[in-house]
Amino acid sequence: MPWLQRSFSTTASPAPTSSLTTPTTSFHRRVIETEDSVLALRPYRSLQVQQRAQELAAAKELHGTPEGAAIVEAAVITAAIRAKKSGHKPCEEQAPPAPEAHSREGNLPAETEWLLLIAAAYADNETVRVAAAEPTVTDAVSKS
Template sequence: MVSAVSVMSGLFIAGDEDRFSPQLYALYLFVYITYLGITVGEFLVQTWKQSCRSRRTSQRIGLRLASAGCASALVYCCYKIFTLVSLGFDLGLITHGYRCSSIFTPVRCTFSVAAPAVSVLLVVSGLTLPALAWPISQLARKRWETRSFKALAPLWSELAEVSPDIVLATINSGEVAEADADFFLHRRVIEINDGILTLRAYRSGRVQQATTHALAQLGEADTLRGYATVEAAVLKDAVRAKHRGLRPNGDIARPAPGTDEREGNLRAETEWLLLVAQAYANSDVVRATTTEAAQEKEAVPTP
């Protein structure tokens, strides 16, 4: 930068003495455009590398928009260098005095006007996007956590009723401040999973098979929602069995498919439990299979 400013200063002083020299004017602009092109090129490399390493989606998109803006600026720099070479050597390759009817016509205006305008727009938008998207995404996440906390309440209360020890502390299951939604949802997911573990001895393999068979007839057996429905039926029957102190007569139901492969983070666990909770409360298949299993157990005389 110091070298470029020094050369441009010398050319500016020389041009004051010979102000009508097109060669000095072309050389002056050539130094400026060359330095601009080098700077934009380095910025292009940096933004692209950072976008490949970034884990935030908004930051990755923003940096790639900035990279695209740098590419557009390089197109402008190349065009200006071509124009200055024509002017400096008096080659007559570029006519002067033309006017742009729009930013795209004539074609030269695409390079001289549209390219720098698009470049500035993309760079500014790309660098601004992460700063704007971050608070919006955080607000959306907090609201999702609050809604999920409330949606899991019916399943949580059922498990807490038969296994009170899973409750870590007394909390308000109704209104939850969005600022604390992350903490409360974490705790609720942990308590539900602990409740599921306490019901291992009551998980009926017959209910699991019956629910799977019923879903297979509906074409929903080998889907994530189908797996959640099967798990909901097993849990509903297990809760009822623990209430009455009845252990299953057959095999113990296996964990739901994909349990070991599921990502062990809050969102993955919550989304899975939301599917289970929805089926637990609303599924006709769950209601039918658990009712049938309860009737069979009642028909067996208690020893």
């Protein structure tokens, strides 16, 4: 059974690692893919949802904080995902990206912190759910 030993020894050996596939590059790729996903939702970013989320965040005294900005972004993303999945037309007035976006460009740790704040708000924040549930002009137009 020499063929059996060769087969198992071949499959049991660890796959060669490339200097191009390190934990850091894999992590960086994951951050970029997440950002690309957010960019793909750009046509569905509702300005109305963004404004409503900003009002709600300000009412909770979170305006001007990273947490408040993440709540607003999470609400916009939540509504954009819902609109795209529901087959709605893209928004006529798209919400602009968060103002802090340019300050994080090229800074992987800062971008990671930002995405983690958004993820936390997206997963479990009542303000996000309320703001994203607001009907938008796109919702009304595409349902008629």
